[in-house]
Amino acid sequence: MFAHLDPGWIMDxxxxxxxxxxxxxxxxxxxxxxxxxxxxxxxxxKGELVxxxxxxxxxxxxxxxxxxxxxDGMSLLVACYETTGFLxxxxxxxxxDLQLFNASTLKFQGALKLPSRQQNDYAVWHEKxxxxxxxxxxxxxxxxxxxxxxx
Amino acid sequence: MHxxxxxxxxxxxxxxxxxxxxxxxxxxxxxxxxxxxxxxxxAGPVWKTPVLTIDLKSDAEWKASPQVxxxxxxxxxxxxxxxxxxxxxxxxHLVRITNPLGxxxxxxxxxxxxxxxxxDPDRSRxxxxxxxxxxxxxxxxxxxxxxxxxxxxxxPGPHAVNGLRNVESRYFTNAVSLDMKSLKVSxxxxxxxxxxxxxxAAVDLHGNLxxxxxxxxxxxxxxxxxxxxxxxxxxxxxxxxxLMQSCFLQRDTTIQCLRxx
Numbered sequence: 001m002f003a004h005l006d007p008g009w010i011m012d013x014x015x016x017x018x019x020x021x022x023x024x025x026x027x028x029x030x031x032x033x034x035x036x037x038x039x040x041x042x043x044x045x046k047g048e049l050v051x052x053x054x055x056x057x058x059x060x061x062x063x064x065x066x067x068x069x070x071x072d073g074m075s076l077l078v079a080c081y082e083t084t085g086f087l088x089x090x091x092x093x094x095x096x097d098l099q100l101f102n103a104s105t106l107k108f109q110g111a112l113k114l115p116s117r118q119q120n121d122y123a124v125w126h127e128k129x130x131x132x133x134x135x136x137x138x139x140x141x142x143x144x145x146x147x148x149x150x151x
Numbered sequence: 152m153h154x155x156x157x158x159x160x161x162x163x164x165x166x167x168x169x170x171x172x173x174x175x176x177x178x179x180x181x182x183x184x185x186x187x188x189x190x191x192x193x194a195g196p197v198w199k200t201p202v203l204t205i206d207l208k209s210d211a212e213w214k215a216s217p218q219v220x221x222x223x224x225x226x227x228x229x230x231x232x233x234x235x236x237x238x239x240x241x242x243x244h245l246v247r248i249t250n251p252l253g254x255x256x257x258x259x260x261x262x263x264x265x266x267x268x269x270x271d272p273d274r275s276r277x278x279x280x281x282x283x284x285x286x287x288x289x290x291x292x293x294x295x296x297x298x299x300x301x302x303x304x305x306x307p308g309p310h311a312v313n314g315l316r317n318v319e320s321r322y323f324t325n326a327v328s329l330d331m332k333s334l335k336v337s338x339x340x341x342x343x344x345x346x347x348x349x350x351x352a353a354v355d356l357h358g359n360l361x362x363x364x365x366x367x368x369x370x371x372x373x374x375x376x377x378x379x380x381x382x383x384x385x386x387x388x389x390x391x392x393x394l395m396q397s398c399f400l401q402r403d404t405t406i407q408c409l410r411x412x
Contacts, residue, residue: 015407015409070221112198119216127225139231146202146252
């Protein structure tokens with residue numbers, strides 16, 4: 001499929017399947033080629049735009065990315081990673097944020113700031129009106145967050 | 152080294168140390184962190200306290216990208232490589248936690264080794280180009296771990312040529328099929344020649360692993376049984392020559408791709 005987004009929007013990251021359609025993140029650049037704004041876009045199987053989210057805030061210098069959707073297609077996690085480089089050789093992670101969206105309505109549900117000094121992986125599960133986000137830190141500790149659906 | 156040069160060298164060193172310390176303080180201090188402040192301005196909750204923390208008591212090799220996922224039954228799967236203990240079964244651990252938020256969560260563990268692991272003469276780079284992905288069947292009883300990585304070896308001659316390491320790399324893909332009912336390895340196999348450049352994978356309703364590849368003219372979906380035996384014939388579909396940005400393979404072998412302009 002070819003997704004028909006508004007002119008000037010550039011798709012970023014992977015295509016994710018939700019209960020209501022396909023989701024992809026896209027951004028628009030300003031004249032300095034810096035990300036000016038970003039949204040989540042929901043498209044149907046023919047690539048037609050069904051819905052777009054509000055502008056994603058706070059801005060992510062390296063772009064928000066749709067990361068994972070719960071297996072029932074209801075909860076969507078998007079992630080922002082930012083790094084700081086030194087002498088164009090040493091890079092370190094300075095920001096690692098997650099945001100939870102309702103994958104059907106693309107409404108923001110909540111945010112989670114992860115420690116940038118650890119290596120994190122995460123997963124999402126949705127069932128019975130609540131989302132569980134699991135964060136694995138350095139492969140050693142598993143932290144579980146529970147979030148009630150917001151309507 | 153002259154005194155003046157040494158002084159400027161030490162000043163530079165001091166500057167770098169101060170810069171790193173200040174960046175660490177800015178990144179870690181939730182009050183001073185700009186990102187943290189803005190997030191608190193968001194219309195919506197900010198979760199700070201987990202409802203549960205589970206100490207896995209693991210010696211995970213963090214460079215080997217430990218990962219977590221939920222299987223389709225809501226059980227947590229944690230995959231990591233142990234950096235200290237070596238057992239005859241291998242160094243990779245797949246931990247399954249059932250009923251993770253319940254008062255009585257249960258933990259099961261399977262230890263295994265893939266058909267091949269990455270290697271590099273510079274050990275700090277061993278895991279740089281390695282990807283491991285887990286795919287679980289609907290009932291969660293069959294899990295596939297697909298490993299992609301490189302074995303890097305030094306070429307004869309100088310250590311570096313034109314500033315680049317004088318090495319050659321060989322890329323591999325292999326899969327391990329894990330029976331999560333009996334907590335045993337069902338099969339493992341090198342799939343480099345068959346499944347290189349795979350772009351997506353899924354598990355079908357029968358618990359087989361589906362792998363999507365494409366070339367200039369067609370898509371191909373290869374089906375591998377839990378014994379990692381190829382189920383013939385592979386499904387081939389024509390495609391136009393557009394560049395693909397992202398592809399998603401569904402369990403019924405439907406393919407959705409975003410095309411680049």
